Amino acid sequence: MRRLVLSQAAAATSLLFVAGVTYSHHSPASVYILNQEIEIEGTVTDYRYNNPHVRIFIDVVNADGETENWIAEGGTPNIMLRNGWSGETFSVGDPIQVRGHPPRAAGSNFIHMEYATLPDGSELYGEDVQGSIAEQRRRSRRRE
Secondary structure, three states: OHHHHHHHHHHHHHHHHHHHHHHHOOOHHHOEOOOOOEEEEEEEEEEEOOOOOOEEEEEEEOOOOOEEEEEEEOOOHHHHHHOOOOOOOOOOOOEEEEEEEOEOOOOOOEEEEEEEEOOOOOEEEOOOOOOOHHHHHHHHHHHO
């Protein structure tokens, strides 16, 4: 009897773990509008190069002169590393320009990064979607 209870408890725990992992892994298409593009420009207030996604916190001055806090979300650190990123890519106070996808939730200050412009003017690819619209555009530009 005790063995049965322990095996059922182990099975239930495993199911909860799998359900949590499955839920936590989401497609960017569920959060962002991947066939639209926006651009923001501002100052880096925080840079987090860690799992699950690299995030850049940015102060952006809107048309009314008010400062809005934005979050630019990129891929996982290992994907970003392959795209030329590191934990020292940005520092607090750096100017930044981000081009990417707007959020599905109206009024949210999130952007799914396609590209980020560094303080020296160079541009890094920041997206984690293989075969994304941005990547398709980039490949087609190379062919032209």
